[in-house]
Amino acid sequence: MEFHQIRYFLTTAETLNFTRAAERCNVSQPALTRAIKKLEEELGGALFRRERNRTHLTDLGQVMREHLGRVNTTTQDAVLAANKLLNLEKSPLKVGIMCTIGSARTIPFLSRFQMIHPGINLTIYDVTPQNLNEGLLSGNLDCALLGLPTDLEDRFDTVRLYQERMVAIFPADHRFSAMTDIPIGELADERYLDRLNCEFRNSFFELLRKRDIEVSVWYKSEREDWLQNMVLQGMGISIIPEFAISVEGVQNRPITDPDIMRNVELVTVSGRRRSPAVQAFVDEAAKYAWLA
Template identity: 35%
Template sequence: MREFSGRRNHGGDTFMEMHQIRYFLAVARTLNFTRAAEQCNVAQPSLTRAVQKLEEELGGLLLHRERQHTHLTELGRLMLPHLERTFAAAQAAKSLARGVSKGEMAPLRIGLSETISTTALIGLLEGLKSCVNGFELTLAQLPYKDLVARALDGAFDLVFVSDAHELPDRMRSWILFRETYRLILPAGHRLAALPALSLAELAGSEMIDQIDCPDIERFKAFCASADINLRYRHRVHGAEQLQRLVEAGFGFGFLPANMPLIGGLVARDLVEAENARNVAVAVVAGRPFTSATEACLRLARTREWAINDARQAGPATAAA
């Protein structure tokens, strides 16, 4: 049995090369070194040495060779799925890099604050799909704090947030449009018969609070200044939870005008103008733009936003 040195790189971590993994996977597939070498278009001694070096890196035998019978060791069986995933990820990364360099792919990673409805952005996304060659979209919706943290870590190219949030100094934003908040209530409630409501008509009503939602906190502060008493007994995190509780009779809620509603609920405008917020797009300052990011920013800042019952914000202005 061979001895293994467990060669490491200077950082102390095991260092494996992709060709070593590829050769091992070929042997694991064929259980024959000669056929594996033919499939990899390499001389058998070179393939054997590469597999031996991989075994040294991992500190144990991956394959048993008994005359004409080759089979995986216990370590080999355990490592096989991990090495398959590693190799597949490397191939996917190479393919993506080639596509981007040739202009065949334009990936864009967008993050939405959980109070921003995808419905409001569909027109923008359709425009990008039609004008950006090789457009590939990744869209995620997260709580604000998680969204910003991941954006700063490089997980998103740009994010869409409410201007009620205070962005970090490292981020720059532009206001895109103004969107109203609406009262959400059961369709059978007596107030649903009215086309619009005033705050005075809501005085004393049971409301459903939303955790970590600055837009709602701003609205609550406005109601307090107007001496309107609203009771917030129940709290939720997200639009779906809020709607389910409204449907079940726990109280009224507030949601942005573009948030889709489940069946049995209706949205009614409030007469007061203070129940609106601005929606902005934000990027990490100083970070180079991809072609898709640049196209998204340009289209977002110049397009005519068709927002349901929301007033236009006018020309885009820097919010941070």
């Protein structure tokens, strides 16, 4: 049973006239008649009964009109859904953004993307370095923005978006305000507020240990907004990516000796076929002026 047979049958059932049905379907009457005859052979009985110049549906035809009408409606809905998806109308897109990536650079891009592709249903997920891989590999995320100090596995493809420095953040009255940069040795004996989701956290404390630099950890938090407000209130200092600062009034200077940098990248699963929505997101991200 083919879709055009169903369409020919339903049109004939509506018009009860083979000539008018052929005209509506834009086919010759013999072609329409052959298609319906083949459908009757597949179903095992006649669908129409002709009496002189009148055509009627048989009992089988009545039943098939109801069932095949539903099939036709479902098929049309499926074609419409496919067209919308391929034309980026109501296309779902699940993007993970690592929790340490600030909004200063990402929100303007997302706003532009939605303006260019208003039909895409974009959902943003806050992810940590620990659950990022699982989300991508399981398909719960289509792609992700992240910034890690090490290279990813070969299972992922990356597009570099921009580079940013790690900076020390502190209140306005802190001694760091008089400095143009903060050599890492200057952190010694400072009250430190520990960002638990920081992707550099382990390597940062290892660097301090190797340099015999001791800081006093006063507070640990997964909440970036809380920690920055605590810095603003003079409760301590912290280290953070420069574009992740979101609290007005917090001061910052770049960390030096050594410089600590990270690349923010767009990540997809290598070899996985991209939907049109994912491909559109990758293309727009690759050409966007992230640091403009």
